[in-house]
Amino acid sequence: MTGKKSNIILTGMPGSGKSTIGVILAKLTGRDFIDTDILIQTAEGRTLQDIVDKDGHMALRRIEEDILLDITCRRHVIATGGSAVYSRRAMEHLVSDGVIVFLDADIDTLESRVKDFTRRGLAKRPDQSFADLFAERVPLYRKYAEITATCAGQSYEEVCARIIDRLDFY
Numbered sequence: 001m002t003g004k005k006s007n008i009i010l011t012g013m014p015g016s017g018k019s020t021i022g023v024i025l026a027k028l029t030g031r032d033f034i035d036t037d038i039l040i041q042t043a044e045g046r047t048l049q050d051i052v053d054k055d056g057h058m059a060l061r062r063i064e065e066d067i068l069l070d071i072t073c074r075r076h077v078i079a080t081g082g083s084a085v086y087s088r089r090a091m092e093h094l095v096s097d098g099v100i101v102f103l104d105a106d107i108d109t110l111e112s113r114v115k116d117f118t119r120r121g122l123a124k125r126p127d128q129s130f131a132d133l134f135a136e137r138v139p140l141y142r143k144y145a146e147i148t149a150t151c152a153g154q155s156y157e158e159v160c161a162r163i164i165d166r167l168d169f170y
Contacts, residue, residue, distance in 0.1 A: 005097055005098055005099050006074040006075045006076075006097055006098070007031075007073065007074065007075070007076050007077070007078055007094070007097055007098030007099070008025060008029070008031065008076075008077045008078070008098065008099055008101060008163070008167070009078050009080060009094045009095070009098040009099065009100045009101065010022050010025075010077065010078065010079045010080065010101050010103055011080050011082075011084060011085055011100060011101070011102050011103070011141050011144065011145070012082065012102055012103035012104065012105065012141060012151075013082050013105060013110050013133075013134060013137060013138075013141075014082050014110065014114055014122060015105065015109070015110040015111070015113040015114035016082075016103040016104070016105040016110065016151055017103055017105070017113075017151055017156055017159065018035075018079035018080070018082075018103055019035050019037075019079050020156050021079075021103060021156050021159055021160060021163075022035065022077045022078070022079035023077075024156055024157065024160050025077045025160050025163060025164075026076075026077040028160055028164060029077070029164065029167075030075075031075045031076050031077050032073070032075065032076045032077070033076065033077050033078075033079070034071070034073070034076050034077070034078045034079070035079045036064065036067055036068060036071075036078065036079065036080050036081050036084065037079075037081050037121075039067050040060075040063055040064055040067050040081065043063070043067060044063060047121055048060060048081075048121025048122075048123075049121040050121075051063065051121065052121055052122070052123065057122070057123040057124055057125060057126075058123075060083070060121070060123040061083055061086055061087070061123045064081050064083060064084060064087070064090070064123065065087040065089065065090045068080065068084055068087065068090035068093065068094060069089060069090055069093050071093070071094070074097065078094065078098065080094070081123070082122065082123070082137065083122075083123035083124075083137075085137060085140035085141055085143075085144055086123070086140065091144050095144070095146075099146050099147060099167060100144045100145050100146045100147070101145065101146070101147045101148075101149055101163055102141040102142060102144070102145035102147070102148045102149070103149055103151050103159070104138075104141070104148050104149060104150050104151060104152075105150075105151040105152050106152050107130075107131060107134050108152075109151065109152040109153075110130075110134070111130070147163060147166045147167070149162055149163050149166075
């Protein structure tokens with residue numbers, strides 16, 4: 001389906017639907033699914049929020065980069081953590097055998113889906129608001145995206161169908 005590349009890499013803000021869309025997309029394309037937030041939590045034996053609370057947001061970013069750099073798989077849908085785009089090395093590694101898909105959702109949609117960002121395990125500065133984080137990350141998502149899928153006002157199935165249509169070009 002993707003021709004030269006075998007993995008589908010989902011990026012986007014918390015609440016954009018990476019995990020949910022990832023599972024559906026994996027089923028529709030006959031791929032396995034990996035959620036890197038779960039890989040991080042399993043490797044560390046604790047939640048993302050616990051990592052941020054005890055070690056800081058930069059520790060979470062370093063752990064995430066290490067986990068992403070260790071991924072070696074084919075024919076998977078990979079839902080990355082929202083902060084994956086801060087690591088140029090990790091994104092270059094992922095794109096070497098994957099198509100980067102940015103799940104683009106506006107801030108109102110994100111806030112309606114996730115009620116409490118303070119317990120979400122976000123790799124952000126303590127003084128940084130969600131709106132500030134959104135403004136900082138969206139240009140990075142766009143920078144790496146080979147496909148951008150608008151999510152606002154769309155069902156998860158509709159978003160998956162549009163992604164699959166675009167994958168035919170790879």
